[in-house]
Amino acid sequence: MSSDEKVPKTQLDDVLKQFGMFGRYHSKLILLIGLAYASNAAFCANYIFAAEHVEYRCKDETFAINKCGVINGSRCTEWVYEKEDSFMAEYDLACQDWKRTLVGTIRSVAYMFGLLFVGPLSDRIGRKKALVLTGMTGGVLGIVKSFSPNYASYMVLEFLESAFGDSCSPVYILNVEIVTTKKRVPFYVICGIGYAIGGVIQAFIAWQVPDWRNFLRVLYAPALLFFLYLYLLDESPRWLLTKGRKNEAVAIIKKMAKTNKITVEEKTLDGLVRDTDGDNDLGFRSVLKSTFTSITLFKRFIVCVIWWITSTFVNYGLTIASVTLQGNRYLNFAIVSVVDLPGYFMVMYILMNYRRKIPLIITFFIGGAFCVGQPFLPLYLAWLSITMFMIGKLMASMFFMMTYMYTSELFPTYTRNSMHALCSSLGRIGSIAAPQMPLLAPIWTGLPALIFGITSLVAGLATFLVPDTANDALPDTVKEAEALGKEKPKAIGNAPENLDKSGVRNRSFEWTE
Template identity: 30%
Template sequence: MGDYDDDTAFLGQTGPYFWTTFFLLNTVFVSTGFNGFYIVFIGASPEHRCLIPEVNLTAAWREAIIPVMSADGRQALSQCRRYKLDVIRNLSEQGLAPGRDVNLTGLEQEGCLDGWSYSKDIYQANIVTEWDLVCDDQWKVPFASSTLFVGYLLGSLISGQLSDRFGRKKIVFISLAAQCVSTIWQSFSQSWRMFCITFLFVGASQISLYISAFVLGTEMFTKTLRVVFTTLGAFLFYCIGYMMLPWIAYGIREWRTLLAVLSATTVVYIPLWWFIPESPRWLITQGRMAEAEAIVRDAARRNGVETPLVIFRRPELQTLHPGKTYTMLDVLRSKNLRCITLMCLVLWMAINVGYFGLSLNTSNLSGNPFMNCFLSAIIEVPAYVMSTWLLKKCARRTLLSTFLVIGGGVLLLIQFIPAHLEYVALALEMAGKFGFTMAFSIVYIYTAEIYPTVLRNVGMGMCSSAARIGSITAPYVIYLGTYDKVLPYILMGSLTIASSVVNFFLPETLNRDLPETLDQMQECQGLCSGPKKKKCVENGGSGHPAKQHEAKSDTA
């Protein structure tokens, strides 16, 4: 960027003000970890079989009325069929014994006309057991999951516009309140349809909260803290909420109570309104220089440094068009912006298909679902720690493509693992989750560094919208596993490998100042590059001739 960073350099790279704000803002992301994956438990399908009404049947016929089916090469009791009740009752009344007097394979079958009987070993009650979302209605579970991500899509489309117009801070706290209200409203759902409708609002408020808080921190913190915030900060605190979720769900096995408890945690964020400031960068773009200076002066006081008489005095700031609101249409006006945005959309979509696909699949893996969810969450911790270290030293493009290949390649290998080696397949799936988590954390800061301040929230919102297309399809990709267990892995792996190639056409942002205006934005690489590409390279890739020397110094 240049101007803002230079004018506020007297604050230092760290200090009490930055670290306090860093911690308080990051606590907001814990709630997104709570609310992002509770569908894994409240939408899990427990062991079930057709309910047998209280009719006159012998004990032998009551056990034999459920046929044995072949599933994944194993013999198991059918979950959706039973032998015709009237026929079985007649055979029982005649005193005939199953297997000895009657060949079961020749008997006529029927569906679960009287409902289902569910095991309560793991879940006391969830939406599957309450509304019988099994067998012919099994598709309603991935549909419900998708409504959350449709809400993500809607929230991504509007949150950027609202945040750019009304401010990052206001939208963060409005989104927190909306998330609390919509989650507790969902706990009172009386039907599957009502549950899906409320899930839209949960998703919209959650992604609006995440994007607004992420952009607020990206713009507020210094170059040193920015990478830490976007990896060990935002993502790690999100992961803390994600790791806590399975243990809360383990203690609360009834879905309505679980949602009420999760929504109540939002109350602890109310006092943060008086401690988290607005983004000075955004205030400057709105022409509210006095408010921006007041925030910076308060930061200087808390950091114990002297403040210049005039902080923002550079004439370049006038090029930010105070009060001008940018929209998604501005992205279409430039060939460079169109190309960069299109490639970012592909990347975000592919990464989200893999990340959410593997995250939502934890309840389908062998073993304890609570422990599987915890393992899926805890594997993200080393990924965030490693990405923090690597982002300080390595090029974004190379890092992102490397971990996309790792994540996609591991998924393609799973199909070759024999069925009896379940723990090997589980280890590979966790390795794939590690690769996608690395890519997930890298693509956020990479995209935020590519777009200028005047379009950063709009750009992030559009990319997040494309990501939602990927996450909307993720539950259905996993649902394909009911037909062929390896098919989801082939689809996710192939898409990820293809997206790693697209990534190499984006500009590199390592050690570059955040661009403020469209003129300071870098050119994309390859066929999409325009006539300004050579100029950008000559200027050290900063997109700003006056910053050529600074960019080269930063790189060195």
């Protein structure tokens, strides 16, 4: 090709369309990303079993009836615990249940602040390096946490592990950036099965390893293998292109093609671009400022924060409540995790056929209605109460998954991970409050569920304020992000492919390669 001949520009999505979602390369990615999600799910809720509630009584039988009260001007000073090797027994937390629930709250507070570090770190050093760094940090600190000599040191390590050892944000962004727009939803959903698997594995470990210190060691030890991801995983080509590292992005795409035994034309790779309107020349603060000075994007940011607060609050709240249901607590927790599986595939089908906005609104409303209605059921209808609980949890997992996807599609590439992490970080206000909800049960047993329901209904109403993104490629610039949901000019000579009556392109997604 002569130097005077112009190379036609090629968008990354046009290249990624050539790769099947179940080819060898992406099949390996599903496994690696799914394992990362599984570890994240297990670590995030470890306190439910590590710091579980155990029954206790005062050693002095005088306090048998009023064990935590004052009798004749004195209080109980020595306790007998149902499990002497439990978290509560070792740290002597009798009559201080707030210290036990504070573990979950501290974890969420730390995660909220940690995302402000992890998100920008991922945008700066890349998705792969951020995943490896946070994954291994979480494993090391989790194991060290199991050796805590006292309650204070445990809480410090819980904070550090949650703040700097959570790999979910970078692995999720890599998840949605490595495939084309059409395959974004199914690829994320299939990888997301790892969340459910992680919950089941956690319950099994807790069941088989009742000692809380050994439970933490067995749970966190596999995270030390995250260093292997340096060799098993590739960086996001989309991120490399936004950083001006085109040669590295092209090399990865060639590797993908070789693995899948397909051919990508050289002229296509030569013309590969991601137009960022000069954003690459700006610092992170400048790009972030350009995002927030856009009234349109700032409004979306507020709505996303509402989504995240609701999603974390309701999901964590219902997950914590699952171990209080009748029956085996470990099986109940595993069942609640498995309930999420049909939700994943329901989300995939819905988002591929019925856009983003309306399905999210509907799941918020249905979940809210079931949570609000559950406390008012007759006490003798236990089966109906549990059914409503499971449906409410199913809806909660669905709108949490939609929130993850929707948020990442509303902001430009250069700040996508940072904005996603910021929304998730502020949204942890919900998971901060969730562990404290059991403390409201003595006021009225149905109060926590009622609060979960009302919060879901409010989030559903807020969703009316954002555009739909079903037919749009991931935006790279603020200008492209602002244009999301706006009517595009009709193509000349070619009808838009795969459009159904609702205008959704993805309806005819093909599972075959």
